[in-house]
Amino acid sequence: MDIDYFRGYVIYSFFTSINIFFYCFPGVWATRDEKDNFSQRHDAELVKEQKRKEVEEEIRAQVDELMRAELKNLKAVS
Numbered sequence: 001m002d003i004d005y006f007r008g009y010v011i012y013s014f015f016t017s018i019n020i021f022f023y024c025f026p027g028v029w030a031t032r033d034e035k036d037n038f039s040q041r042h043d044a045e046l047v048k049e050q051k052r053k054e055v056e057e058e059i060r061a062q063v064d065e066l067m068r069a070e071l072k073n074l075k076a077v078s
Contacts, residue, residue: 028046
C-alpha cells in the first residue's frame with residue numbers, strides 16, 4: 001500500500017470525524033450545563049435519547065409488519 005494513499009486516508013478520516021463533531025455539537029452539547037460534571041460522568045439521559053430512537057424504529061417496523069398481516073387476514077375474510 002502506498003504511504004501517500006494511507007496518509008490521505010488518515011487525513012480524510014480525521015476531517016470526517018471533525019465534521020461530524022461540528023454538526024452534532026450545537027444540537028447535543030451546546031445547551032447542556034456541564035459545570036457540575038467535573039468528573040465527566042456519562043449522561044444517562046443522552047444515552048436514553050439515543051436508544052429510544054433505535055427502539056422506536058424497531059417497534060415501528062414490527063407494528064407495520066403486524067398491521068400488514070392483519071390487513072391481509074381481513075381482506076381474506078371479506
